[in-house]
Amino acid sequence: MVGPAIGPVRRAFAPWNDPSAKPFIEFRNVTKRFGDFVAVKDLSLKIYEREFFALLGPSGCGKTTLMRMLGGFDEPTEGSILLEGKDLVGIPPYRRPTNMMFQSYALFPHMTVADNIAFGLKQAGMPKPDIQSRVDEMLALVKLEKFARRKPHQLSGGQRQRVALARSLAKKPKVLLLDEPLGALDKKLREETQFELMDLQMKLGMTFLIVTHDQEEAMTVADRIAVMNNGVIVQVATPAEIYEQPNSRYVADFIGDINLIEGKVAEASEGSAKLACAATGATVAVNQTLSASIGDEAWFAIRPEKMRISRDAPADTSVNALSGEVWDIGYLGDVSIYHVRLPTGATVKATITNATRLVERPISWEDKVWLTWSRDAGVVLTR
Numbered sequence: 106m107v108g109p110a111i112g113p114v115r116r117a118f119a120p121w122n123d124p125s126a127k128p129f130i131e132f133r134n135v136t137k138r139f140g141d142f143v144a145v146k147d148l149s150l151k152i153y154e155r156e157f158f159a160l161l162g163p164s165g166c167g168k169t170t171l172m173r174m175l176g177g178f179d180e181p182t183e184g185s186i187l188l189e190g191k192d193l194v195g196i197p198p199y200r201r202p203t204n205m206m207f208q209s210y211a212l213f214p215h216m217t218v219a220d221n222i223a224f225g226l227k228q229a230g231m232p233k234p235d236i237q238s239r240v241d242e243m244l245a246l247v248k249l250e251k252f253a254r255r256k257p258h259q260l261s262g263g264q265r266q267r268v269a270l271a272r273s274l275a276k277k278p279k280v281l282l283l284d285e286p287l288g289a290l291d292k293k294l295r296e297e298t299q300f301e302l303m304d305l306q307m308k309l310g311m312t313f314l315i316v317t318h319d320q321e322e323a324m325t326v327a328d329r330i331a332v333m334n335n336g337v338i339v340q341v342a343t344p345a346e347i348y349e350q351p352n353s354r355y356v357a358d359f360i361g362d363i364n365l366i367e368g369k370v371a372e373a374s375e376g377s378a379k380l381a382c383a384a385t386g387a388t389v390a391v392n393q394t395l396s397a398s399i400g401d402e403a404w405f406a407i408r409p410e411k412m413r414i415s416r417d418a419p420a421d422t423s424v425n426a427l428s429g430e431v432w433d434i435g436y437l438g439d440v441s442i443y444h445v446r447l448p449t450g451a452t453v454k455a456t457i458t459n460a461t462r463l464v465e466r467p468i469s470w471e472d473k474v475w476l477t478w479s480r481d482a483g484v485v486l487t488r
Contacts, residue, residue: 107252110356118328120153125188128155129312130280132176135184137170137336144170157306159323162333163359168316169284171333175314176205176282181406188280192232201278206286210269212257219244219253229276231297234423236426244269246305263294270302283315287322299325320360324348332356353488357406362442365411366405370397378485379424380405390424392480397487407483409459412455412476414468418478421443427453427476431468443468445476 120126128151137145152158160168173179175186179254186193187393193201204225212221222243226236244250247267257265266286273281287295287301303326306313317323323330324344331341332355340352351357354365366389368382373395380389380403389405397403419426432446436459443455455476457468468474 118155120156121151121329123262125340126153128152128187129156129189130314131187132171132175133185133187135171135181135186137167137174138182145174145181148336148338149332149336150341152312152314154312155310157303157315157326157328157469159327159330160314160316160333161318161320161323161330161359163318165208166333167336168333170203172282172284172314172316175280176203177201178205180254192383203277203282204276204280205274205282205284206269206273208285210257210265212265212268212272214257217254217256218249218260218268221257221268222275223273225276243275246274247271262290263298265291266298270305278311280312280314283313285317286315287317287319293307295322302326324360332359334359350484351406351486354404354406355488356485357484362409362454362456364405364407364409366407366453368405370395370399370403370404372400373399374396375380380411380485384449385427385453386449387427388424389483389485390480391483391485393485395485395487401487404486405483406486407478409442409454409456409460410440411482412453412456412478414445414455414474415475415477416468418475422475425480427472429453429476431472431474434470443474455460 115221130152132148132150135145136143137150148171160171162168170179174181175193177193177196180194188202198408210486213224219240222240223236226239231239243370244253247270249264249267249271252264257268260268287298290298299322315326327344329341330347330376331345332339332347334355338356340347340356347356348361351360357363358365366382366385368380368389370377370378371381371388376392376394378391378393378395382405383388395403427447429445429447431443432452439459441457441459443457445455447453453476
């Protein structure tokens with residue numbers, strides 16, 4: 106049976122926009138040092154109840170350290186971490202209302218699926234009848250009832266991942282911490298499991314915090330994303346805001362594919378601006394108010410799919426238009442990526458959706474083409 110649609114719930118869920126909403130988890134000026142190395146630097150962050158929150162960034166950016174401090178596996182050097190208004194510092198992991206699902210799954214190889222799920226409940230002293238009831242509930246939740254008596258080596262990677270998830274949820278923590286939970290799965294299974302995680306989180310009404318370096322994964326599952334770099338949070342926003350309105354070149358370049366075109370501010374007024382971009386020979390016009398002055402350095406960030414590519418010149422070639430030659434083409438099945446070499450030597454990428462099954466390309470290598478875009482297709486970044 107198909108459950109109720111979660112779309113209306115997800116659309117209405119935005120406690121971070123409510124000034125009266127109290128955070129469920131709060132990091133206050135948290136710093137973590139390992140000797141001379143500063144892994145997390147004076148970081149403050151608010152996460153709300155029932156939120157699916159993602160910490161996203163490259164290896165070594167501090168995201169796992171932040172999660173481990175929330176779980177109690179590391180203590181902050183400075184600052185405080187609050188859950189429902191209570192300071193967690195000094196409370197050991199087993200006394201916190203959190204549970205962590207590790208990337209390696211850490212299943213006991215000599216135990217059955219049911220025993221792996223029951224392990225934490227036995228450690229907590231839960232009565233046997235209640236343990237059996239909870240294990241049955243978790244097996245049904247992750248659809249593994251038929252595999253209860255199997256051992257981990259008899260399961261597929263996706264099934265082991267579900268066992269680890271069920272074990273993490275068995276004690277019904279207030280917060281589930283997911284450390285790169287899908288990293289060991291193949292691409293197709295990973296994509297399927299992402300949606301299963303989203304549905305499960307909504308069904309349970311729990312707060313999930315996931316750590317990942319996979320941009321697509323974070324964009325798919327999370328209500329909000331915190332992009333981290335060098336121990337600090339660069340931007341916190343919804344996936345759509347992160348993708349469409351990055352606040353810096355770092356975020357724009359880290360999330361998805363993008364063209365970053367350097368230039369100088371030529372005009373700036375309320376709701377409108379122009380950049381002169383010598384490296385590409387383009388004049389870029391945007392519907393955007395800039396906090397910059399004439400002559401200031403800036404970058405125009407535009408996604409390849411926002412660019413139109415054509416053999417025909419546009420009516421107005423003086424603004425938001427570039428001419429060049431197709432230098433390379435990448436065929437990805439659903440889309441084709443065109444690398445267009447400009448007369449200045451710079452290369453710009455444009456994407457075409459492969460909407461038909463035609464094998465012959467409408468635009469091919471060495472074709473002379475024009476790239477155009479609308480005034481609201483990209484964003485000007487000043488940092």
